[in-house]
Amino acid sequence: MFIARQLKEKNIAEYLLYMWQVEDLIRAHGADIDRLRANYLDAFRLPSEQQTEQVQWYADLIEMMRSEHVLEGGHLQINKNIILWLTDLHLQLLNSPKFPFYSAAYYKVLPFIVELRSRGGSKEVSELENCFDALYGVMLLKLQHKSIGGETARAVQDITKLLGLLSDYYRQDKAGELKFE
16 A cells, blocks of 8 residues: 555556556455455554554455456456546647657557557557556566566567656646646
8 A cells, every 4th residue: 555655656657557466466365355464464564553554455445346346357447547547648648749759659669559459459448558458467477487578578668668758747747747738
């Protein structure tokens, strides 16, 4: 919870990937707060007050996952909303002549997006969600100590740059500093 709060303020892309990881962590523990506490949360050795707050945060997420029927797969609405906000900002940036570096980064990534979609990536989700899916998949491979190919590594590097730019613009937009005119 504390990590999520910091990431949400500093880098919305990293926050979203972290939240997807939290969703999977909850699934891996059968959406059972007692198992999650015993096998994961207790390892943090937080002061009592913080530990209580952290357990409650995870319990609330578990309840949200239950009520939204995403215990088996999918994402919480709060995470879907971030994708929607980022997609809206993404389109505004692309449609504005004031952000040529962002447009260039997007068009550099576009062939990878097309390839992801042709290899079975969902065409039902936004291009940005396909980018997040790719980064999340590579993160999972790295956690499993599996290697990725050179082409994949280049794609991930470019996707990371695009989402990094988008995260910076998101932070500026939330602060009221981003002007499209």
